[in-house]
Amino acid sequence: MTVFYLSSAQIIAVARPGKEIIDTTKIEKWLATSKSEYMAQYHFGFSDDESTFNVIAAGDSCYAQLEYGEFISSTEYAWYYFPFKKVRIEGNKFFSDETNGEFVIYDWDNNKIKGLIIHKPWRRFGERGFREFGTYSSVIDSMFFSGKYPFTSYEFLSEEKLQNMAKQDLKIMRNEIYARYNYIFTPGGEMDKYFRTLNWYSAINKSVDSFMTDIEKQNIELIKKAEKKLNGL
Numbered sequence: 001m002t003v004f005y006l007s008s009a010q011i012i013a014v015a016r017p018g019k020e021i022i023d024t025t026k027i028e029k030w031l032a033t034s035k036s037e038y039m040a041q042y043h044f045g046f047s048d049d050e051s052t053f054n055v056i057a058a059g060d061s062c063y064a065q066l067e068y069g070e071f072i073s074s075t076e077y078a079w080y081y082f083p084f085k086k087v088r089i090e091g092n093k094f095f096s097d098e099t100n101g102e103f104v105i106y107d108w109d110n111n112k113i114k115g116l117i118i119h120k121p122w123r124r125f126g127e128r129g130f131r132e133f134g135t136y137s138s139v140i141d142s143m144f145f146s147g148k149y150p151f152t153s154y155e156f157l158s159e160e161k162l163q164n165m166a167k168q169d170l171k172i173m174r175n176e177i178y179a180r181y182n183y184i185f186t187p188g189g190e191m192d193k194y195f196r197t198l199n200w201y202s203a204i205n206k207s208v209d210s211f212m213t214d215i216e217k218q219n220i221e222l223i224k225k226a227e228k229k230l231n232g233l
Helices: 167-179 190-195 214-230
Strands: 004-007 010-012 027-029 040-044 051-058 061-071 077-083 088-090 093-095 101-108 111-119 131-139
Touching: 040 111, 051 111, 051 131, 101 131, 167 190, 167 214
Parallel strands: none
Antiparallel strands: 004 010, 010 131, 027 101, 040 051, 040 131, 051 061, 061 077, 088 093, 093 101, 101 111, 111 131
16 A cells, blocks of 8 residues: 655655655545636745745646745845646646646545645655645735736736736836846846835846746736837837
């Protein structure tokens, strides 16, 4: 029988001496009524091997993004993001080019813990299991992302939603997507001065295009289109 051990927020499907064994009969399928119920941040690992996995449902499409951080100096901590490709959810099953998994509920001392079991886990340190469990951490909504326009990172914009916005607001909306990844704007420029006044922003990364999800990339292009229209282009 496959057995699990629990270590902080993670479960790895492998039995090892000295680890706490978890009865797999207490793991059941998490069958949501819609894909949006799975839209959340899932917490994997602990200490230096801690990471989060963001699952986003937008319309009929699904997206996923791995997030982890590390110290880049004695005082600075940087976050890195990796969008997964060809993500889809079928029933309680998760699929992508990088890995597959399933959404489950674990009965831990009569507490129902929702989470996501991932095959081919991405742990950077220590011994890998062949499956790893990430606990449901928080829902992804407007409170999850920083800024005036947090929805640009988890839902698709429409031309109708942008058509009555002022040029300056569109510019902030577009650049806010970059700022959430701590993009380095032109020093002393308008966006640099604006975002440096916000306590959630740090100028760290020279390039963040590879961090972005397809939702964000598509929204940036739509905002650019609205800006050009206001400029008569």
